[in-house]
Each structure stands twice: as C-alpha cells, then as structure tokens.
Amino acid sequence: MEDAFDSLPAEVQHHYRNMQDDLYDGITDAVVGGTEQALAWGQSPANVLAHGLVAGMDVVGQDFGAGILFVPEVLRAAAAMKAAMEILRPLLTETGVEKIGVAVIGTVRGDIHDIGKNLVAMMWEGAGFEVHNLGVNVDADKFVAKLLEVNADILGMSALLTTTMPYMAKVIERLEADGLRDRFTVLVGGAPLNAAFAEDIRADAYCKDAAEAVQAARALVQQKGVHRG
Amino acid sequence: MPSETHRIVFQPSGRQGEVPDGANLLDAARSLGVEIESICNGRQTCGKCQVTVEEGTFPKHGIISSAGHLTTPDGRETHYWAKNPPLPGRRLACACEVRGDLALFVPEESQARKQVVRKAVTERAIVIDPAIRLYYVEVEPPTLEHQLGDWDRVAAELDLRFGLKDVRLDPVLLGGIQQTIREGDWKVTVTVWQDREAVRVQPGYVEEAYGLAVDIGTTTVAMHLCDLRTGAVLATASRMNPQVAYGEDLMSRVSYCDMNGDAGLATLHNAIIDALNELAAEAAAEAGITADAITDIVLVANSVMHHILLDIPPVELGQSPFGPAISDAVDIKARDLGLRLAPGAQAHVLPLEAGHVGADNVGVILAEEPDKAPADEVWLIIDVGTNGEILLGNSERLFSASSPTGPAFEGAQIRHGMRAAPGAIERVRIDGETLECRFKVIGRDAWNDTWDDETEDGRPKTEEEGGERRKKGRQAGSAPILAAGICGSGIIEAVAELFMAGVLAPDGRFAPEISHGRLLWNGPKAEYVIAWPHESSTGRAIVVTSDDVRNIQLGKAALYSGSRLLMNRMGIDRVDRVLLAGAFGSYIDPVHAMVLGMIPDCDLARVLTVGNSAGDGARIAMLNKAEREEARRLARWTNYIGIAMEADFQDAFVGAMPLPHASDAFPHLAEILAAATARRRARGVSDVFTRRNRRPRPADTPEGA
Numbered sequence: 001m002e003d004a005f006d007s008l009p010a011e012v013q014h015h016y017r018n019m020q021d022d023l024y025d026g027i028t029d030a031v032v033g034g035t036e037q038a039l040a041w042g043q044s045p046a047n048v049l050a051h052g053l054v055a056g057m058d059v060v061g062q063d064f065g066a067g068i069l070f071v072p073e074v075l076r077a078a079a080a081m082k083a084a085m086e087i088l089r090p091l092l093t094e095t096g097v098e099k100i101g102v103a104v105i106g107t108v109r110g111d112i113h114d115i116g117k118n119l120v121a122m123m124w125e126g127a128g129f130e131v132h133n134l135g136v137n138v139d140a141d142k143f144v145a146k147l148l149e150v151n152a153d154i155l156g157m158s159a160l161l162t163t164t165m166p167y168m169a170k171v172i173e174r175l176e177a178d179g180l181r182d183r184f185t186v187l188v189g190g191a192p193l194n195a196a197f198a199e200d201i202r203a204d205a206y207c208k209d210a211a212e213a214v215q216a217a218r219a220l221v222q223q224k225g226v227h228r229g
Numbered sequence: 230m231p232s233e234t235h236r237i238v239f240q241p242s243g244r245q246g247e248v249p250d251g252a253n254l255l256d257a258a259r260s261l262g263v264e265i266e267s268i269c270n271g272r273q274t275c276g277k278c279q280v281t282v283e284e285g286t287f288p289k290h291g292i293i294s295s296a297g298h299l300t301t302p303d304g305r306e307t308h309y310w311a312k313n314p315p316l317p318g319r320r321l322a323c324a325c326e327v328r329g330d331l332a333l334f335v336p337e338e339s340q341a342r343k344q345v346v347r348k349a350v351t352e353r354a355i356v357i358d359p360a361i362r363l364y365y366v367e368v369e370p371p372t373l374e375h376q377l378g379d380w381d382r383v384a385a386e387l388d389l390r391f392g393l394k395d396v397r398l399d400p401v402l403l404g405g406i407q408q409t410i411r412e413g414d415w416k417v418t419v420t421v422w423q424d425r426e427a428v429r430v431q432p433g434y435v436e437e438a439y440g441l442a443v444d445i446g447t448t449t450v451a452m453h454l455c456d457l458r459t460g461a462v463l464a465t466a467s468r469m470n471p472q473v474a475y476g477e478d479l480m481s482r483v484s485y486c487d488m489n490g491d492a493g494l495a496t497l498h499n500a501i502i503d504a505l506n507e508l509a510a511e512a513a514a515e516a517g518i519t520a521d522a523i524t525d526i527v528l529v530a531n532s533v534m535h536h537i538l539l540d541i542p543p544v545e546l547g548q549s550p551f552g553p554a555i556s557d558a559v560d561i562k563a564r565d566l567g568l569r570l571a572p573g574a575q576a577h578v579l580p581l582e583a584g585h586v587g588a589d590n591v592g593v594i595l596a597e598e599p600d601k602a603p604a605d606e607v608w609l610i611i612d613v614g615t616n617g618e619i620l621l622g623n624s625e626r627l628f629s630a631s632s633p634t635g636p637a638f639e640g641a642q643i644r645h646g647m648r649a650a651p652g653a654i655e656r657v658r659i660d661g662e663t664l665e666c667r668f669k670v671i672g673r674d675a676w677n678d679t680w681d682d683e684t685e686d687g688r689p690k691t692e693e694e695g696g697e698r699r700k701k702g703r704q705a706g707s708a709p710i711l712a713a714g715i716c717g718s719g720i721i722e723a724v725a726e727l728f729m730a731g732v733l734a735p736d737g738r739f740a741p742e743i744s745h746g747r748l749l750w751n752g753p754k755a756e757y758v759i760a761w762p763h764e765s766s767t768g769r770a771i772v773v774t775s776d777d778v779r780n781i782q783l784g785k786a787a788l789y790s791g792s793r794l795l796m797n798r799m800g801i802d803r804v805d806r807v808l809l810a811g812a813f814g815s816y817i818d819p820v821h822a823m824v825l826g827m828i829p830d831c832d833l834a835r836v837l838t839v840g841n842s843a844g845d846g847a848r849i850a851m852l853n854k855a856e857r858e859e860a861r862r863l864a865r866w867t868n869y870i871g872i873a874m875e876a877d878f879q880d881a882f883v884g885a886m887p888l889p890h891a892s893d894a895f896p897h898l899a900e901i902l903a904a905a906t907a908r909r910r911a912r913g914v915s916d917v918f919t920r921r922n923r924r925p926r927p928a929d930t931p932e933g934a
Contacts, residue, residue, distance in 0.1 A: 068754075070738075070886065072886050073918070110547070111549060162480045163487060163544075164548050192289065
C-alpha cells in the first residue's frame with residue numbers, strides 16, 4: 001500500500017506534483033523520466049502509481065468531465081500514463097501490490113465505434129484498474145469468456161447507435177441466465193444511452209463520460225468490498 | 230402530483246422540453262419556441278393550429294407518446310371537427326391540455342414559419358435521351374377477316390415504323406386499350422419505356438412526356454418535374470421528410486422499424502410515399518398538368534431511406550457489417566410503391582455503393598463527374614449532412630467513404646441550433662479588434678447592424694416616417710424577422726470567426742485570458758453572445774457555447790479525418806479541387822469551412838459549393854438512360870473504404886480536432902491563420918493549455934485588476 005502523501009518529504013511531494021502536471025500536459029518523456037527518478041530515490045512503485053500517476057489522471061478526468069479538456073488532451077495524458085505503466089507494471093507485480101480491480105470492456109455486437117470506449121479503458125487504467133479491452137463488435141460469448149478468464153470485477157459496455165444498444169440487454173440477460181450476474185458490476189455508456197435505459201436493462205450504472213466511468217467503477221468496487229486478489 | 234411535468238417533442242423542428250401537467254398545448258408549443266399558426270387565438274374556430282400525435286415509443290427521447298396523453302376534445306373542438314372532418318390523428322393544439330409525454334408533428338400548413346428548403350436545381354448540360362419515348366402510330370381497324378388484337382396492331386406498327394421489337398403492353402392498360410384506340414380513331418401515341426414496354430397509350434397525336442427526379446434525404450425531400458422531351462425543369466417542390474417525426478437520424482428510424490416490426494416499416498414507408506404523392510401533385514399543378522401524366526420517376530436516397538422506400542426492413546443497415554438487401558439499381562412499377570402517377574409509370578432507383586454510401590452518393594458522382602477528372606488531378610467531394618459522404622479521386626481511381634459527422638452541422642446538438650428556416654442566423658462576422666459581432670438571418674436581407682435603417686419591407690426608411698411606419702407594420706402583424714437560432718452555416722461561420730478573432734484557442738477552448746462583454750464565463754466554460762435579447766424572437770440572447778464548439782469539432786474532425794484517410798489510401802498529400810455538396814452545402818462559405826478544418830488545404834479558388842448534387846444526379850439519370858447504366862458501373866467501380874476500421878482512424882480523428890488541425894499545414898490560409906495567432910499573442914492567450922496555466926481564470930482576475 002502507498003504512503004500518505006503528507007508523510008512524504010517536501011521535495012518528493014514537489015516531484016509528484018510536477019509529475020501530475022506533466023501527465024496532465026501529456027508530456028510522455030517527462031512522466032517516464034519522473035517515474036524513473038522517483039524509483040531511483042527509493043520510492044515504492046505503489047507510491048509512484050498513487051501520487052505520481054493516479055492523482056494526476058484524476059485531475060484529467062475531472063477537467064474532461066467539466067469540459068475544460070477535450071478528447072485529444074485526454075488521449076495524450078493517457079498515452080503518457082501508459083508509457084509510465086510499462087515501467088511500473090512489472091515492479092507492482094513483483095512487489096505483490098494489489099490492483100484495485102479488474103475490468104473487461106468492449107463495444108457491443110454490431111457496433112464499431114471505438115474511440116469513446118478506448119478513452120474509458122485508458123482512464124480506468126489511469127485509475128489503477130487492470131483493463132482488458134476487447135475492441136469493437138463484441139458478442140456475449142466473448143464478453144462472458146473474458147470475464148471468467150480474468151476473474152473480472154467490472155464489465156463495461158459501449159454502444160453509439162440506437163440500433164445496437166439493445167444488445168447490451170442481451171449480454172446482461174446472458175449473465176443472468178448463466179447465474180453470473182451478481183459476480184460483476186456492469187457499467188454502460190454511449191451517446192444514445194441514458195440512466196433510464198441502464199436501469200431498464202438492469203445494468204448497475206450509466207456513465208455519461210469517461211470521468212463518470214472512473215467514479216462509478218471506483219465506487220462500485222469499493223461497495224463490493226476488497227478485491228479478491 | 231402538483232409539480233408533475235411531461236416531456237414534449239415537436240417535429241419537424243425537433244424542439245423539445247418539459248411542460249407542466251395540464252398546460253395548454255398551444256401555449257406549451259410557444260414556450261418551447263415552436264411557432265404554430267393560430268388566427269382565432271384559441272377560440273377553436275380557425276383550425277390553423279392542427280397537430281398530430283405520433284403514437285409509440287421514442288427511445289431517443291425517452292418517451293412513450295399516445296393520443297390519450299391529451300385531454301379529450303371538448304364541445305367546441307368536436308363542433309369544429311364536425312364541420313371540418315379531420316385527417317386521422319389531428320387535434321387542435323389550442324384545445325388540448327397536456328396529460329403525459331408526447332411526440333407531436335406540426336404539419337406543413339400549421340407551421341407559422343415554413344422551412345427554407347434549399348435544394349435548388351443547378352444548370353447542367355445533359356444529353357436528352359430518356360428511358361421514356363413517345364411514338365405516334367396509325368393502325369388499320371380490324372375486320373371480320375382480320376381479327377388481330379388491337380394492341381397487336383399497335384405493336385406491329387411500332388416494329389415496322391420504329392424497329393421496336395416485341396413491345397409489351399403493361400397489363401394495367403389492357404382494360405382501357407380498345408376504348409383509347411377507338412377514341413383516337415385508330416391513331417395513338419404510345420409511351421414506351423426502355424424500348425420494350427408500353428406504359429401509356431393516349432388517343433391521337435400528343436407530345437406529353439413528364440418525369441420526376443427525386444432526392445429523399447434524411448431531413449429533406451426534393452423533387453423536380455421535368456419535360457422529358459426538352460429536359461426543362463417545369464417545377465420544383467420540396468418539404469421536410471415526414472419520417473422526421475419517427476426519428477431525426479437514420480439510426481433512430483432503423484430502431485423504429487426494429488421495435489415496431491412490420492407496422493413500423495409500413496408507417497415510415499407510407500409517410501414517405503404520401504409525401505411523394507403530395508409533392509408530385511403540387512409540382513404537377515405548378516406545371517399545369519396532372520400527376521397521372523407523369524410516366525417516369527427516378528429516385529436517389531441514402532441507404533436507409535432507399536430500403537424504407539422499397540419496403541425493405543432496414544434492420545441490417547443498423548448494425549455492423551451494415552449490409553444492404555440490394556446494391557444494384559431497381560426498376561419497379563411506381564404503383565407498386567404506392568405512387569399515384571400514370572397507372573403504368575415506371576420507377577427507377579439508383580444503385581447503392583455500400584451499406585452507408587447510398588444512391589444519393591451515386592447521384593453526386595453522376596452530377597459532379599469525379600470519374601472524368603484528369604489523371605493528374607485529385608478531386609475531393611464532400612456531401613455534408615448528418616452522415617457526411619466523401620469521394621476522392623479522378624478518372625483512374627475513385628474512393629468513397631461515409632463519415633459519422635453527427636447532426637451538429639444541421640443545427641442539432643447546438644444550444645441554440647435550428648434548421649435553415651426564417652430567423653436562423655446564417656452568416657456571422659466578428660471584428661478581430663473589437664470582438665463585436667454582426668449577423669444575418671434567413672428571410673431578411675439586411676445585416677443586424679443596419680436593422681434600424683430599414684423598414685418592414687426592407688427599404689431604407691426616411692427620417693420622418695420611418696419609425697411611424699415600422700410601428701404600423703408591427704401592429705399589422707408584419708414585424709421584421711428577428712434571430713430565432715443558428716443554422717448549420719451560421720454555426721460554422723461563428724466558430725471559424727471566433728477562432729479568426731483570437732477568441733478561441735486552437736484546441737477549441739474559449740481563451741480564459743479574454744474578458745469581453747459578449748463572452749460570458751460560467752466556471753471553466755464560456756458562451757459568446759451572437760444576438761442580444763432585443764435582436765432575438767425568443768427574448769433571450771443567442772449564444773455559441775463551449776459545448777457547441779466541441780460538437781462542431783467532433784463533426785468537422787470526422788469529415789477531415791475521413792478525407793485524410795482516403796488521401797492516405799491514394800498516397801497523396803494535397804487535393805486539387807474541393808466540392809462541397811449537400812442541401813446546405815450551397816451555403817457553406819469555403820474560407821470558413823477551411824479555417825474550421827472541415828476540408829484539407831486547397832487553393833480557395835478551387836473550393837466550390839455545388840448544391841444538391843444528389844438530386845441533380847437523379848435528374849441526369851432520368852433524362853438519359855445511358856447514365857443509368859453508367860451509374861450502375863460507377864457504383865461498382867468506386868472503391869468503398871470503411872474508414873472507421875482503418876488502423877489509423879483514431880489518430881487521424883484526434884489530430885483533426887484542433888482548429889484547423891493539430892499538425893497538417895494550411896498554406897492557403899497562411900495570412901488568416903497568422904492574423905489569428907497575432908491576435909491571440911496580443912491578448913496574451915496561451916495556445917498550449919497546460920496544468921500550470923489552467924488557473925487563474927478570468928473570474929478570478931478580471932481584466933484591469
């Protein structure tokens with residue numbers, strides 16, 4: 001587990017604040033360099049993840065939700081995060097740090113819209129989730145197989161067409177039929193959806209944008225209790 | 230529940246909102262900015278305020294609409310209908326109270342402001358060689374010895390005189406053939422389709438061959454009535470596509486068919502057929518003929534409209550891989566579609582290129598002829614609509630793609646967006662120094678900064694009488710048109726002008742460093758006032774918001790990245806000619822479109838707006854039968870690219886979001902872009918938005934503080 005931010009030496013706190021700013025600005029080299037620097041100082045991988053990266057992505061998510069940042073800026077920040085994670089991931093595994101949750105995400109069958117779903121996948125990674133992105137045109141079989149294979153906590157489904165969103169209900173019905181519904185938190189999103197639709201198809205929540213998807217994923221995983229590890 | 234409200238959606242305007250339970254429907258319409266005619270002012274006598282309740286589930290709006298959600302007709306309304314038998318489903322808006330969610334359609338005649346449908350015909354040189362030809366023949370009457378059938382005599386004569394082998398008679402004409410021939414005293418004029426079928430037989434010698442060319446758009450239907458002998462356009466008629474009531478975009482209509490089954494398809498099919506019949510009657514009347522003299526109709530449409538027209542369930546077009554039922558051209562009897570033209574009239578529907586590049590795009594190819602572009606040039610043609618269709622190439626290769634532009638360019642998903650109707654702001658100019666704004670609305674020639682100088686009839690007022698005359702004009706109900714909203718061309722100009730003036734940073738943010746009376750900040754977001762309340766018919770300011778700019782960025786990035794990916798496919802870096810087509814393409818300003826980054830860099834003198842090319846293509850195919858074969862060939866020859874599945878689509882799309890682009894150069898805009906940059910510099914605007922300059926905001930440090 002990471003140390004409390006306030007307990008860190010002032011120069012380390014300063015370093016993490018700079019990393020967060022670099023991440024916000026999507027400067028990959030600086031974020032990667034900052035990660036290496038922090039590790040060289042003997043900071044734990046958990047500390048770097050929590051204070052250098054996740055805290056930075058939180059601001060990105062908030063500002064995206066508030067309309068200050070737009071898609072290109074968020075993707076740049078996510079790319080910087082991803083580059084830093086290449087360094088951290090093996091160390092985190094080595095030190096046995098628990099991820100906060102495992103998510104499977106995809107755009108449903110018949111729909112080939114990719115970008116919004118990728119944004120959510122990246123923001124989830126940024127928030128510390130292990131994310132399995134199944135891409136577009138994903139059918140129920142593929143969703144279910146992956147959920148079981150990776151022992152996921154969360155299923156995220158995206159649809160951008162009024163003609164394809166009903167398929168989300170089919171996936172949920174399938175989970176119910178297989179007696180698996182209670183094992184997974186189901187989050188749905190996409191332009192033509194709304195909260196009422198999510199309720200109708202018995203999803204756990206509708207997420208308006210990537211920022212909401214992060215909040216919802218966190219809240220619902222916390223509600224479910226500590227990850228089974 | 231005293232505070233209960235209901236959701237109402239009005240079509241075709243698309244205006245919607247919540248109204249309290251028990252609200253009068255006419256008042257509710259007006260409160261939502263829907264202008265419905267009413268002369269008697271609610272006394273239920275004039276019948277001008279008729280509306281139709283659309284029954285069913287409308288998932289896009291999240292409502293279930295039912296006629297039962299209005300109070301039942303009271304005595305006076307019943308009395309009115311008793312005297313004036315209603316069309317099915319009609320109600321008088323002034324007599325109804327709202328009791329539940331409603332989807333309502335305001336018929337053309339009830340709309341206080343008629344839609345401006347801009348699908349005018351373009352002058353083109355077309356070789357006249359229609360599928361329909363007239364032949365005059367004289368035949369011998371039968372005798373007791375020679376009892377060959379009457380039609381067979383005509384057919385034999387067609388062979389003998391004109392070399393037409395084996396012309397068949399449309400069976401629908403059998404019943405009247407003997408009477409017709411006798412009425413003409415054994416002289417008849419035969420209308421022959423494609424040299425093989427008689428579709429009309431008239432007594433005596435007549436010169437009468439008419440055809441219709443139709444473009445069925447998602448939002449607009451346009452029809453040209455032509456004289457098939459001369460090619461002359463005799464009449465043009467257009468209106469909103471009535472299917473708008475069942476879903477504004479294509480996918481909502483596919484969903485409607487999906488959720489309501491056969492009845493849903495029938496509803497949409499009948500809606501378009503009714504509209505076509507009414508338009509045909511209207512055009513015929515304008516030309517001084519009747520619709521039953523029309524023997525040919527050629528239609529273009531996008532794939533979904535095409536399927537619904539032909540009564541084909543469009544379900545497969547609603548999901549990947551988006552396969553159509555038929556790509557090839559379709560010849561069918563007009564009567565089999567439900568069209569009321571000449572009983573034997575033929576209908577021809579142009580072929581489709583792909584699941585989302587329809588017959589309308591084939592029409593664009595026929596009209597603009599990119600396939601005849603010199604091999605050393607590359608043409609880019611963009612048909613701007615809810616789905617942008619892109620063509621790129623020349624006589625050697627032609628690529629096509631469909632780009633999910635979204636409805637922002639048609640005024641939807643824009644705070645004060647509206648369709649092109651009187652009162653819509655269509656032109657915007659922002660002064661780069663003062664950041665003040667001028668605009669022009671549809672239906673009024675003067676720009677708003679000279680509104681005070683004109684009279685209600687548009688002439689400059691004289692000093693003495695002007696004010697008095699205007700007052701009188703208002704009293705007489707002819708108040709000048711004020712701004713009601715912003716249409717597609719207006720929003721394109723507004724965003725481009727804001728960028729050129731240095732108010733918008735290249736990433737699409739309103740520059741937080743700028744403080745100005747027209748720029749209203751609300752936390753991190755801002756809105757720029759185009760029209761002040763006294764200039765608007767709603768009494769509220771008309772603004773462009775941060776979110777509007779974002780939606781325009783998404784739409785223009787889709788068009789640009791689509792064009793760019795096709796350019797990559799061709800291995801080229803610049804285009805030699807850009808054509809902007811579409812019902813509203815004729816009114817997009819090339820400079821603003823390029824500043825926005827809708828289209829790649831090009832010599833501005835070679836960026837042209839070409840109007841309704843799809844409809845022109847239909848007219849070409851109607852007037853020249855060889856072009857129908859050419860259309861079939863071109864539809865197959867054109868190389869459709871599914872850009873959404875291209876590996877670099879996301880990068881191209883994201884790169885195209887900034888104004889005009891993240892990295893692509895625009896040498897032809899060098900001066901304009903340099904001026905915009907200079908204005909931002911002068912105001913201390915930072916182009917690169919960073920965490921470190923995220924704060925402070927203008928709210929924190931007002932100018933001069």
